[in-house]
Amino acid sequence: MASEDFYLISFILVAAAATLTTRLLPFAFLGKQSHHPLVQHLGRYLPAGIMALLVVIFLLQSGHWQQPILGLDALIPAGLVVALHLWKRNALLSMLAGTACYMLIQQSFL
Incomplete structure (x- = not known):
């Protein structure tokens, strides 16, 4: 696998993990505080x-x-x-x- 391919795949994985984390954190921390x-x-x-x-x-x-x-x-x-x-x-x-x-x-x- 070329260096550019590894960089691109790792960038996509990091961006996906960051997006998923920022979407899930409010529900994880504020789920019990909904009232x-x-x-x-x-x-x-x-x-x-x-x-x-x-x-x-x-x-x-x-x-x-x-x-x-x-x-x-x-x-x-x-x-x-x-x-x-x-x-x-x-x-x-x-x-x-x-x-x-x-x-x-x-x-x-x-």
Whole structure:
């Protein structure tokens, strides 16, 4: 086996072990603490906070902020995602609709 192959295989194994470990550790340590108020608070509000942060980063990066459209190519899909999520409470539906709307705007108008 060549040196590059050994390096590549060992890198993949280390990355897989690190990913598995970081995914399992919270469940191993916090599994018995699932009724703790802090864990319940984090479970309730952290996903929405992460989604909001991703939306802000997305809007700042992908929006075209020139004069003619002034970021509407990113703001309209983001508004659709928020409106659908508040209406239907379905994260998958709101993300798919927002992505479809964004791609439609990108392909049609820009």
